[in-house]
Amino acid sequence: MNRDVLVIGGGIAGMQASLDLAEMGFTVHLVERLPTIGGKMAQLDKTFPTNDCAL
């Protein structure tokens, strides 16, 4: 029985899932296809509904 988790995709969803699991004490392997994580959100200027900066 292995308690590690594999998260595929390092966009906002993958990052949040990884952080939650890590905080719960699980070891997470986060696999991202591109050279850096962030996903589409990293390309956004500001985000609705608050118009805060995306990063």
Place this chain on the structure above:
Amino acid sequence: MDVGRHPKIRLLAYSEVEGVEGEMGNFRIRVRKKARYVDENKCTGCGSCAEKCPTVVCDAYNVGLAKRKAIYKYFAQGIPSVYTIDAAHCRNFETGKKCGLCSRICQAGAIDYQQEDRIVELDVGAIILATGYELFDARKVPEYGYGRLPNVVTSLEFERFLSASGPTGGHVYKPSDLAVSEVLATLEKQMRTSSREIERFEKTFEMSSERFIEKFNSGELTGGHYDEWAGQYRSFLPLKEKFKRTKERAESLKTAHRLAFIQCVGSRDSRFNGHCSAFCCMHSIKEAVIAREHDPESEVHIFGMDIRAVGKNFEEYRNRAEGEAGIKFIRSRVAEVTENDSHNPVIWYEDTKARQVRSMEVDMAILAVACEPGPSARRLSELLGVPLNEFGFYATLTVPPLDTFRPGVFACGCAHGPMDIPESVAQASSAAARAASALMGARSKEQGAGSGEQDAESRKQVAGSEDHGAKAKKREAGKGE
């Protein structure tokens, strides 16, 4: 976000899953870690290499609107903060020419042209699919002219235009105007070569070109070198004129004042995707409001069948956009975008309230392109034995909604269907909790407690799994016909 630094998170960037075996509690995963040709442990991210790299490439992060080097960082604040050589463009790999500049520049000795892909084996108990989405290719709707009309852009391209760190420093220039600066650079180069030649003649014959051409025209000087000189000078003059005119144009670049947002491009359209992409009404309103903030004089129209502002404070956001920011909403489905002599897009639409076909000239049209399943969804679906739904996103159970049809595999965010950031985050936390409870459940089962039966029952009940997959495949096949 501290994903890069969390001691419990092992980041495998620039990597792809290639093999999956086993079952919940005991998955064996094979990951290919692609060669960056830069040692991640040595690279400090200083960027000296990219400064000196002679190879210029189109920048995907800026959706092709800017340039980067062959050794690059995807974006400035990117994590992990290391550089990567794009082997498809680097001179060493692509042409076999010796370059090696970056390796000579790098103080950390991080460049390694011999680096190879590495296979990493992982043992995990659960898997979360968060592979996100891809944007619809607007070229598939020829009547909107994307790819043909320079001033028709996509929502994501416009997002980069608005960004202060983007290719235009946050100014919304018309792409047709931006092209001018490239033309200018080419002209300047041609002029320099040409004037060097002319200077050579002037030196050799100790005469200015103006005097020479007078004498040449009167027939005083003829033959050999004089013919060449005259030819060179005659082609230089129009070049100079053209350069002057282009320069004037480049210096008088105006930002786009009249903007038209066109909604549902590739969504809610039986030719492409039947589904609503959920986030595009809101991001168009956002982009419209920011554009008006940058330029309060601008006229901004949003053309859509309806505005779907579903979510906490979203309707208020829309109303503020209309009331305070002065964005105009036109209920319509745009039929066609044409272009006039000044490269300005002309929007042809039916005003469904006035029941009239109308047209509007704008400086730039922005297409709200659909959210589609990522290109790797199909491959991963086969690899993991997780079926896709009829739209091509990962299929999940009705309850619990983030469990896929394979025990121990969960999906969240846009991998699961179109949704905005707040919802993606909420789903991610749910999927994490589901994975955690599956692992704990499986452990207590190992200890003889027994659980997870309810899930098995739910899987049986929905049982459409194969059906879903078959439907999606049929749809794919249908496309090819």
